[in-house]
Amino acid sequence: MADLYFILPGVAPSKGGVQEVGNKAWNLMLMAQAGLPVPPAFVLPTSWCRRDRPARGPLLPQTLAAGIARLESATGLAFGAARRPLLVSVRSGAAVSMPGMMETVLDVGLNAETVEGLIRLTGNPRLAWDSYRRLVQGYAEVVANLSAAPFDALVAEALARAEAENERELDHRDLRALTLAMLDCYRTLTGAAFPADPHEQLAAAAEAVFRSWDAPKAASYRRMNAISDDAGTAVTVQTMVFGNAGGASGAGVGFTRNPATGKREFYFDFQCNGQGADVVAGRQKLRDNDRLRVELPAVWTRLNDVCHALEVLFGDAQDFEFTVQSGVLYLLQARRAKRTDWAALMIAVDMVEEGLLTPAEGLARLDGIDLNAVVRTSFAAPVPETLAEAQVASMGVASGAVALDPDAVKRLTAAGTPAILVRRDTVTSDIEGMALATGILTASGGRTSHAAVVARQLGKVCLVACPGLEIDPDRGRCRIGGVLLNEGDFLSLDGNTGAVYAGRLEPVTERPERALAVIAGWRRAAAA
Secondary structure (H helix, E strand, C coil): CCCEEEEECCCCCCCHHHHHHHHHHHHHHHHHCCCCCCCCCEEEEEHHCCCHHHHHHHHHHHHHHHHHHHHHHHHHCECCCCCEECCCCEEEEECCCCCCCCCCCEEEECHHHHHHHHHHCCHHHHHHHHHHHHHHHHHHHHCCCCCCCCHHHHHHHHHHHHHHCCCCCHHHHHHHHHHHHHHHHHHHHHCCCCCHHHHHHHHHHHHHHHHHHHCCCHHHHHHCCCCCCCCEEEEEEEEECCCCCCCCCCEEECCCCCCCCCCCEECCCCCCCCCCHHHHCCEEEECCCHHHHHHHHHHHHHHHHHHHHHHHHHCEEEEEEEEEECCCCEEEEEECCCCCCHHHHHHHHHHHHCCCCCHHHHHHHCCCCCCCHEEEEEECCCCCCEEEECCCHHHHHHHHEEEECHHHHHHHHHCCCCCCEEEECCCHHHHHHHHHCEEEEEEECCCCHHHHHHHHHHEEEEEEECCCEECCCCCCEECCCCEEEEEECCEEECCCCCCCEEECCCCECCCCCCHHHHHHHHEEEEEH
């Protein structure tokens, strides 16, 4: 069918390229063609987003149905079936990657019948009910535009009843009760039952993804990065794979090289028995990196091989999302890794020396970077006792006044005072405050959350998962390591070590002299 493209082994990528199908789908097409493990998918191209909703309306359901039929043929599953049900994710993807700025809906296709079918198919009632509650919660927020607060409150109540620390500790009975409570909450808030028809869920989710192109955070990101408002997003509908299928499953985000330093190492966050949103949303502390290495060694080895394969395929360091379902690895996305300028220099030099790039290509990778301005900062000795040690998401050092929300950042910077944005977790709608802040500190989240990725791109010092950070926004204060700090008090972040200090510290700088000398040699050779 016209205006419908498929991501399947043996199917050639779209002739229209990345502008037609978006960065996410284009890269998935290339990965599938290269034999990497990509779940089957289809794509509604960016041209759909540029049509107004009435123009899309009559065609969207039949086009989606045609795409679903092809996925059913490829997987042997059936969308909406009481046995062997097919579930899908609905994902955004503009031609230029916009991390976390648009929406995704997972587990589309679940209802009272298909949840039982998923139990029969997998033998895993916990997986089925966890996926169903995730669908209801995500659909309510993204599609129905409901506040997340009442659904988060239901999760908190379920955790309290079960005396559990997080959702992964809830059993299938807890999750079933939680899902039913969320369905009741949805009905109360909207005045209508949660849609049971999987095709209705799918069409509404696709419309919500198109609509998210015009969300304020997406518009702000485009304005800051000179991306045209007319480009639009594609929608990728992909067969679900389940990182929440048990102990040999999980979801992760990896970088083929360290995006803060440029070091050649697999830099990643992983959440056992979770789905991708658990990693990228930044709402949880991620503690399972060592478990991936120790408990799933074959997957660990495969992931390191994937790092090399992706760099060979794309000729650059990549940021990729992956899911492990019952010990089987799947790739859900790859894109050019956002990185610090320091890392950009190191990656370019190393990739030329490794033979992955020519010197001319290495210089092209550095186009637009003021090499004379690339420095790495640290604090001059002596330094005071640390308040805490957090995870480093973006390097450098920063000192500024504590700001507990983006509005406080704006007030402080307008008065000429540098600000540190201190949050329980950052969300991508904080982008304007992040852009103005000199540094970012969060109590939860991981190094690969959307907010951390954006912070690196903005060149901001960013520390995440800070232990002992407690925030009291109503009183305008926070506590770190037992020390009380009011909004406006100075705080210093060391993005080299993860240390957090009270007060203002003086920075010192160093330059990447060896890398700069190598690059100067490339330029002399090119001019000869």
